[in-house]
Amino acid sequence: MFSALRQRLRNWLFRPKIEHGTVILTQRRIFILPTRQGWALGLLLALMLLGCINYNLSLGYVLTFLLSMMAVLSMLHAFRNLAHLEIHAGRSDAVFSGQTAKFLLHFGSKLPRYQLILRGEESDSITFDIPASQDYAVEFPLHAARRGWLETGRLTLYTEFPLGLFHAWSYLHFDMRCLVYPHPRPDAPLPTGNAPDGAGKRGIAGDDDFAGLRTYVAGDALPHIAWKAYARGLGLQIKQFTTPVGDALWLNLNDAPETDLESKLSHLTRWVLEAEAQGLRYGLSLPDGELPAGNGSAHRDACLRRLALFDLPPWSAQA
């Protein structure tokens, strides 16, 4: 009962929801409470006031009042340090599992801001100042532990500027996600079973025959976008072309020697990287479908993406 009430209060106060676009930190979104140091100063000021009353120190009153009013005003300054800050989420490049993902956040401010701290739910915090500018990008690092989509979760942006007496904070929960590829297994030579030596070797991806559509991946060439498919509401698709020359190297999940899925995926990740590095034409064969053979960084990223998301439920933002 009590905890339910607390949850409702929390929901009303903090309105947890995931946001898109630009967030402006309005008054409603900024919360302020005294810090431990703030309480300590309050105690000190009370002591000082008692001393002033006892010894009738007029100047003591002046000093006590000055200090307490500066403390009160520091609350206003802390609020101002966050108020009307414009924030929107930027891109984040895919990383391999075990690396650190970097989420870009763009800040717009008409005033310089000092000593802002951004903290994730389970991560270290970063501290930064913002000059008065339209767009100031800040990288928020987050350790990518598992493949799949990595979310920032709810971020806390807070400041204790200028005197450390008040903690002013605001919650940010953007629909930010970063793709995390499986960790590439360190030593995994390419499979030789289903492809002869030299098979699939080709300098460039072909562009003679239309070979099908695949989903758009950031970095794909714009002329290859299938605009007609887009108009039909199928989302951004890329037209793929191949030039059939010899056999392609097929990377099959079942060929990986490991027993558990994650290790197999890790193994395949290394194969993809290796094949790309050697300039081979390669295709990906997974239990839920195949990715036609191809070559080039776009193809590599498409393969890695399939591996990253294989057998995971479709992404939905978690509130």
Next chain:
Amino acid sequence: MKITLIYGLLLSILMVIAPHAYHLPLWVSALCIVLLVWRSYLAWSGNPLPKRWLLITLTLISLGGILIDFHTLFGREVGVTLLMLLATLKLMELRTARDAMALIFLSCFILITNFLYSQSLPTALYMLVTLMVIMTNWVHLHAPGIAIKPRLRVAAVLLLQAIPLTLILFILFPRVPGPLWGLPQDAFARSGLDDTMSPGSVGRLALSDAVAFRVSYQGKPPPRSRMYWRGPVLWDFDGHNWTPGRATQGIAPQFSATGRATAYSVTLEPHNKRWLFALDMPDSISVPARLTDDFQLLNSEPVNERLRYEARSRLDYHANLQESPSQLQRALQLPPTLNPRARQLATSWRADDDQAIVRRALGYFNEQNFYYTLEPPTLGRNSTDDFLFITRRGFCEHYASAFVFLMRAAGIPARVVTGYQGGEYNAYGNYHIVRQSDAHAWAEVWLTGQGWVRIDPTAAIAPERVERGLSAALTDNTALPFMSRNPPLWLRDLRLNWDALANQWNQRVLGYDSERQFAYLSRFGMESISLQVIYMTAGLALMIALFALYMLRHLLKREQDKTQAAWLNLCRKLGRAGLPRAPHEGPWDYALRCAAARPDLAADLTDLAARYITLRYGTVSDPHTQREFIRQAKKFPSLRGKP
């Protein structure tokens, strides 16, 4: 931790402990300085901070030093000393932000203890400067990244914004009449008159420039030679010290006065004793005070804060024409064996009547080779004999003491009166300043039919002392403080101006206590504390809201795009002419449609629309083209609607 922050903290600790240096034991100041220098060296060289055991040893040693010096670990002086040692020792283990915060809090606290010793105007200004240093450190601690200039700016803005709020609080915050707990006896150690007098005790006060009290007379002040401010009355003499002795049952003080009354108000500096000063003889006073049998005014408790009172005195009087025999007996006591020559001299006068004896004694001082000096030779066991017959050099206490001795030996009841004589007129504030250097001692003799009569033997030796002040009376006045000699006129003026300012400060700021607050606020109809609190809260809230509006003004202001405003204005003009813009229409389509409807304006319209599109959606924005566009758009004629 940044080294600049360490230096800043060192500076602020130095600034808060420096004013304490003059009243603390020398070794404490020396130890603090050594620790500060050591810490700055460590910060500069980057060497590690001292080990914990060393600090603990240092702490124990200084605690031991305090015990030896003060014989206690409690009390105000000890508390202040402990705080200072604590602050400097804490500097030696300054490592984390937490330590820095503790030091900042400590320095605020030490800053306030300074007011126990001085609350003068310069102290207040010094406090502001120190507070600014502390605030800069404080901001530095919580924003290590920002440069010195914005850091100073943030600290200064906080301080400046806090000043009006502090003013509101200072005036309206309900003052509680203190003390809440007993003031320790040493709370206010001040210099001033003592209730014992020995050779040299008044002379020491003459070296002090400190203000004893200030007087403003209602009406014309009396002549200087009649300004005798009565302090402790001394009866008992042991050959060296004069003391008040044990009071015997006297008769109630009474005097008959002739002539007009003199009314005045006195602002007495705290001196930690009960006596109040009034001109001889006071017949009314505005504070509850008791007039003793020997006409001393005693306050109900020691004066340990500045006290202001109104009083009225009669300068021509006959005091206690009837005196009790026990008192008269007391006024004749002398130490039995001491000073045989003085005794002999006085006995030889006994044949004369009382008035003649007094004249002979004064004449003796006048005719023999007596000098009035601040630096008298030391006297032996028979101090009165030595003074009267050998050294013949002395300050007022020597003369008063010797005179009373002679009177008693001659059989005339006499006593010593100490207090202040004279005072300096300050034309800038229309009041008189009485300083410690105006301290004086004189005699009173009881004559039949006249009561107690004031006799000032100093006036017989150095009449200038009474008429013009100490510096006029002393031939060699080098021992006096510079300002008590004859300073240049402009310096004198400056000093009087300054004292007038200090007087205002004392009356308006330092004297603003619960009573004065009530008197002041009730003039504005704020008689109850709750009303006071309401006004205070409202005032603070209003002020803070104003600051908030000011600080957030950049953020709350809507960004006004002048280009767009000019275009929208143009569209309104066209709309009034029967060509309203459809919601779906872009600027170019709209301009084309209007141009088709009004071929006469086509060229202007398409030109303006093209320029608007470049300015608003183009990549380069050039202020000159923008200005030109806005000018042209404004010039566009207001069209009359066509049917």
